[in-house]
Amino acid sequence: MDRITKTVKNIDTIDYKLMEATQKRLDNLTKPLGSLGRLEELAKLCVGITRNENPFIKNKVIFTMAGDHGVAEEGVSAYPKEVTAQMVYNFIRGGAGINVLARHAGARVVVVDMGVACDLKPHKDLVIKKVNYGTKNMVKGPAMSIEEAVKSIKNGIDIFEEEAKLGIDIAGTGDMGIGNTTPSSAITSIITGKPAETVTGRGTGIDDKTLFCKIEAIKKAIKINRPDPKNGIDVLSKVGGFEIGGLAGVILAAAAKRVPVIIDGFISGAAALIAYQLQPKIKDYMIASHCSCEIGHKAVLDYMGLRPLLDLDLRLGEGTGAALAMGIAEASIKILTQMATFESASVSEKIK
C-alpha cells in the first residue's frame, strides 16, 4: 500500500497562478479574446499541470492494458474470452485500431498484460505485469483480493515510472478485456450512486436478452460484495479488473509526475473513478478525450466534472479516443508557443 500512498501524496494542486499568466499570454496572440475556446483552456491546463510555461510535447505514450474477467462466464459479452489474448498479439503486430491511431498521433503504445487468462508469448513490445490469470466471477464473490487490487494499481505506477525514464510528455490510457464493460458499469454504479440499469450498455454489441443478464449480474455482484463506494481499492477488489487497476495506477503516477493524462472511453473512465476516489485532485490532471456510446460513460464524466473533446460515437476502447485527442492537446500547446502576438505581427487591437 505504501507505494500507492506515496504516489497519491505526491499529487499536488495544479499551478493556477501560472495558468492565469498563461491566459494573459494567450490574450496577446493575434486572435479575438478567448476565440480558441477550449484549445486555450487545454493549453493553460497543460501549463498548470507541467508547471512549464512552454510545454513541449515530444514523447507521447498510450498505455494499453489487458486483462480477463471471470464474469465473462455469465455470458455478458458478444465475443469469446480468447479474444483478449488474440488482440494483445494484434497490438504487438501493429494491426489494431489503437496502433493505427497512435501512429497517426505519433505516439508509442505500451502494451501490458495485467491479467490475461493465459500465458502470453514473451515479446520485446509486451510488458508482462500479470497479477493473476483473469479475475474471479464477481457474481459469486470478490473479483480479486485486496492484495491483488493493490498490486494492480502498484503495477500501473511501476510501468508508468519505467516508461517515464524514456520520456513521457503526455500520456493516454487504453484497455482490452473481453467482458470489461461489466466491471466498469459496476464501478460506475457504485461510485456515482446511479442504478445499474442506467449505466450499463451493450459493450461490444450484445442483444436485449444478454443486456438484461448483464444488468442482473452487476446488481447481484454489488449485492453480494457490498463494496464501500468511498474506498477505491475496495471497489476495485470487489467488482474491478486488473487492467482497470493498472490504468488507475497509470493515472495516479502521471499526475504525481506532472504529466497530463488523456482518458480514453468507458473502461478508462472507470479506472479514473478509482483513482479519483483515492485522490480527488487527480481530476485536474485528466483530459477527457470523448464520450463513448456506452451509456455509463456520461455518468463517469459528469461525476468528475470532465467535458470530452470529441463527439465521435466511439466504443472501441484500446486508447483509440485518447490517441485522437492527443493531436488536439498537442495543437493547443502549439497555439500557445507558436502564434504571433498583436505587437510582433503589427495587428491593431480591440477598439472597445
Added chain:
Amino acid sequence: MDRITKTVKNIDTIDYKLMEATQKRLDNLTKPLGSLGRLEELAKLCVGITRNENPFIKNKVIFTMAGDHGVAEEGVSAYPKEVTAQMVYNFIRGGAGINVLARHAGARVVVVDMGVACDLKPHKDLVIKKVNYGTKNMVKGPAMSIEEAVKSIKNGIDIFEEEAKLGIDIAGTGDMGIGNTTPSSAITSIITGKPAETVTGRGTGIDDKTLFCKIEAIKKAIKINRPDPKNGIDVLSKVGGFEIGGLAGVILAAAAKRVPVIIDGFISGAAALIAYQLQPKIKDYMIASHCSCEIGHKAVLDYMGLRPLLDLDLRLGEGTGAALAMGIAEASIKILTQMATFESASVSEKIK
C-alpha cells in the same frame, strides 16, 4: 454564369454502392461492429466522395479567403477594419492561428485576397483575386452587384482548380474579414428562415449595445434588399461578402472534383449555405468540423443536416476548426486502409 453552372452540373451523387462495400470491409476489421462510430462513417464518406476504395490523403489544402465589409461602418465589430489586411500579412508570415494548426495537420494554407479594402503588397504566398475593395454597406443597398457575386464564386472555383493542379486530396475552408459575422448572420437568417436575433452573435466579442445595433443592421439590410432565399447568388449579392462567395466557389469546385471539403466555422457555414442553394447534392461532400460559439452556426448545420466532429467552443475562423478536423478525417482513412482483419490477425469473431 456558365462557369458556375458547369461546376454545379459536374457535382454527382456520391457513390453509395461503394460505401456499402466499404462498410463490409470495415466490419471485417479487428473491432466490434461499428465501434469506431463516426470514424467509420467518415472513412466511408471519403470513399463515396472520391470513388476510390482506398483514398490516400497526401495533399491537404486550406483555403483562407479575406474580404472587407461595407457594413463595418455601422460599428458591428470589436476590431478596426485595418485588421483584415494586417491579418493577411500575418497569414503570409505564418504567425496566425491557422498557420499553427495547418502546420500541425500537415496542410498548406492558400491565402486569398478576395476583396480586401486596400491594395496588398504582392507576395508569392498571396493569391490576389480581388473582386472589389470591400463590399458596400448592405444596410444602404446591395453589398455587391450580381456580376460581382458571380465573379466571387467563379474566382473561388478558379483558385481551387489552379491549386488542384498541385494536388488536393482533402480541402478545408477558412475566412478573414472584419465584420463578416454580420453578412453571415444575414445569409443564415434569409436561407434558414430564422429571425435575425436568433442567428446573430457577438463575433469577435462585442458588447450588448453593439449586438443590438448589429441585429438592427441585419434586419434593415434584409428589409431594404429583399433577397430571394432560394437564389444563392441573389442572397450573396444582397447581403454577402467576397470571401463568402469565394468559399462557396471552393466548396462547389471541390465537390465537382470529388474532393472532400471540411467546413470551418460560421462564415464558412454561410458560404456552404450559398453553395447548397445552388446544388443541394453538395451536402454529401462537406464535413462539418466543429460547432462555433457563434449562435447562428447551429442553424446553418441543422439546415443542411450536418453534425460537427469537434466540440471546442471555437470562434476564430481562418480555417482553424477545419485544420483540427483534417487530422480526424485522415485518421478515419488510415483505419480503413491500415487495420488488420479478423482473418489476417487470427482473432475470433462475434459469437452471437
